């Protein structure tokens with residue numbers, strides 16, 4: 001039997017205090033939680049979109065070391081910014097951070113705006129992030145609904161509404177708003193934290209350690225695995241590519257990607273659509289200089305949100321080149337060029353080859 005919110009009432013209201021007490025005692029001491037500085041919360045929230053906390057920590061620390069405040073972010077060069085974002089993907093998010101920082105400097109004299117309605121006007125900030133910043137940093141009565149919250153909510157109420165639908169998100173948002181305590185920011189963080197560490201997405205939820213299990217219908221019926229209900233993901237488009245890694249004097253070529261499309265403005269190894277035959281590879285390789293030999297390197301598949309790049313790489317050893325200016329050492333690439341994760345495996349194998 002499947003219950004939902006309308007048949008089960010607002011039992012989550014009864015466990016709000018348990019949830020907050022649990023959060024007070026168990027919350028993870030994350031760097032952006034040490035103060036309620038909106039700059040820290042903002043950067044962490046943008047980094048955490050699609051990436052797990054453990055993976056974000058080192059990026060966050062590196063970012064804060066170099067860009068400790070809104071003013072430094074507003075002034076940073078784009079290549080440097082993308083370099084700091086390297087590995088996180090979704091590079092437009094980094095560009096939007098800078099755009100927003102420039103607006104905050106000009107329109108708000110460098111002080112982060114305090115209200116949801118002002119924050120949501122900033123580039124790259126949607127409802128979720130505006131709610132998170134305004135509730136956590138400024139105590140506004142706003143609710144954050146992310147995947148963690150939806151999972152906890154639908155399990156708690158045995159609610160089989162499809163969470164891929166905006167209407168479900170709105171229903172959850174409205175219900176949480178109706179039971180939101182005065183500690184709105186802590187409540188939002190507590191629900192998200194519960195979804196991250198207790199009511200986990202993969203594997204068995206830790207119901208016996210869950211502060212709200214006394215009222216949870218999934219716990220009572222042992223049917224957590226039925227929730228949340230969501231659309232089945234479509235297959236990703238597959239793109240086959242051939243990657244060439246020219247090598248001359250322990251240096252290689254990376255070039256800036258065209259201004260539009262996926263990973264635009266970032267750097268890449270020369271690459272070509274489709275599988276290339278030996279003859280074609282040689283012809284392409286000669287564009288970089290006098291070819292000594294070509295060797296097959298690794299194949300690597302990189303998965304994006306909607307696409308999959310299946311890449312086969314080749315090392316192109318050159319005796320000489322007529323485009324010396326295009327070659328860089330590995331150190332130069334690592335220090336100065338934002339190379340997306342799609343291409344970093346090739347850099348690792350190149351390091352082994354020329355060391």
Ligand code: SF4
Nearest residue numbers: 199205207210213216
């Ligand atoms: S009791 Fe279990 S299923 Fe229910 S919210 Fe807690 S962890 Fe999730």
